[in-house]
Amino acid sequence: MAAEIRSGAAAIARAIAALCMLLLALGAGHAALAATIVGAAIAKDGPAVEMRFAIRGRGLRWRLSTHRQELWIDLSDTRMRIGARPFAGREASPVASVTVIDGGGAARIVIGVVGRADYAVVRTPRELTLRLAPAGAVSNLAAPLLAATRSESFALRRNAQPRSHPPRGAELASAAPAPSNGGVVRPNPADRRPIVMIDPGHGGRDPGTESASGVEEKEIALQIAVRLRSALIARGVDARLTRSADAFIPLDERTRIANAAGADLFVSIHLNSSPDTATTGIETYYLNNTTDRATIRLARMENGVAGGYSAPGGPDLHYILIDLRQQYKANESASLARMIEAATVAGAAAETGIKVNELGARQGPFYVLVGALMPSVLVECGFLSNPSEALLLQSPAYQQAIADGIAQAVAHYFNADAAIGNL
Ligand SMILES: [Zn+2]
Structure with missing residues (x-):
């Protein structure tokens, strides 16, 4: 009887030891x-x-x-x-x-x-x-890296953390914020998909700029925006449009739509124009004041001073910008703009096989970005004033390359798996 108890005790001890080994193994597994x-x-x-x-x-x-x-x-x-x-x-x-x-x-x-x-x-x-x-x-330092990730599928953060911890200083990359949940992304069906509001520039009685052959900015912007929406949906993003038809929407209404939807990002799509018809390329803007004369000229064009957007006696954009600086997500927007610029130029260059001018991620006083509560950028996808770029911009393949580039940059942004900057 005593022997049985002893052997029973030994069995229990062996079982406990085995359990301990199992727990250790699990622990090691966890560490792995x-x-x-x-x-x-x-x-x-x-x-x-x-x-x-x-x-x-x-x-x-x-x-x-x-x-x-x-x-x-x-x-x-x-x-x-x-x-x-x-x-x-x-x-x-x-x-x-x-x-x-x-x-x-x-x-x-x-x-x-x-x-x-x-x-x-x-x-x-x-x-x-x-x-x-x-x-x-x-010229495009990130291009080889972004091209290498082109075929990767991205597991988007389902719980797209609000970027509530902007890094200090405008030069810091904010692509990798410290998530409040300790950083572990746990896919949770209850979490909503990130929302991106895509804003095709102009529309209705406002055609925007136009090419020498008469192709209007509002039309190309909508075509690229529709492609971008599909490219984002394919990547698990809830992508929406401020307009899906040839309709006039006032500039301030566009960010209001994004705010009301609780969008995580706002991306406005435009086409550029220059008095110098040789100018080509892609540039991405985020909201801020600037002393750069070319940017001020472009912002005037986009803000539609001639198109009847600015109501007489309305608040001066300069003061609005000063007022907004505290709450506007400038660091996040700059980070997103750099990513979009790099990925879009890389995508467009890969599509055409020719060098696409990377005009850079810049700041500018664009009225359509004022009032957005989320990181927001304006992409000038190319120059309608340049005859060959105007032709490219009408081709479905080129439009798709630009849309895919922007979508890829947005995926990088949500995944916080890429950063571009300088020191
Ligand atoms: Zn425009």
Whole structure:
């Protein structure tokens, strides 16, 4: 009897030990869910330096910030299996040093640069890739990275966090905000899909600008907007249009529609015009004041001073801008604009096989962006004043390439898996 009790006790002890082993294994399994950086490579690509960090595991969460001459990438729940100076002696200008800090769970990659530099960072499931170049040396630094992710399918954040923690300083990339839920994206059927309000510029009695052959901006803008809506819906976004027909909608009504819908982003689609018919290219604007004369000229055109938008005695846009600066999501909008500019130029260039002018992400006093409670941008998709670009802009394939570029940038924005900026 006593022996039986002893053997019973031994069995229980063995069972407990087995349970402990199982729990340990589960614990190890849980730890394995965190990401590990298992390798690093550096290469020179013309004036650019490309660094790749190989990721094992899932759910690499990163946050990017700039500190004077340093770019920091903070990785939570991440372990480092690479040396503290992974590229020692192999760094190339503008990269002066790369230091990796393993904080026993959290990790940081610190990239020191010399002079002013542009950067682009993209995370794919198996890699974190950075490209740096001296400021202005590479026209579309992000293009190779964005092209590499073109075929990836994006699991959009179902709970699209409101960007309530803008980074400090206009130069900080806000592509990787610190989500309030600790950063773990848990798909929850109860969460709504992110809403993007697409605004085809002009309409009805306001044709916008027009090409020499008489093609009107309002028509091309609507065609691109409709394609963008489909491209976003295909990526899991609830995309809507401020107008789906040739109708006149006052500028302030457009952001009111976006606010009423609780949209997460507002994207206004336009076509450009220049007195210099040789000018071509894509530019993306976010709202702010500027002293740049070409931008002021464009904003006057888009604000429709001649088209009867601005009511006599109405509030001066300059004062509205000063007033709005506190609440307007300028950092988020700038980040989105940079992403759209890079992805759209890359997409359009890939479609045509010719170099598409990247005119940049810029700030401008655009009335249609005033009053938006969400990050908002205005994309000038090309110049109707240039005969060959006007022809391209009428082609379904080119319109699709632009729509796909914008949609891809929006997906990057919601996924917080890419950042473009300078330091
Ligand atoms: Zn326009």
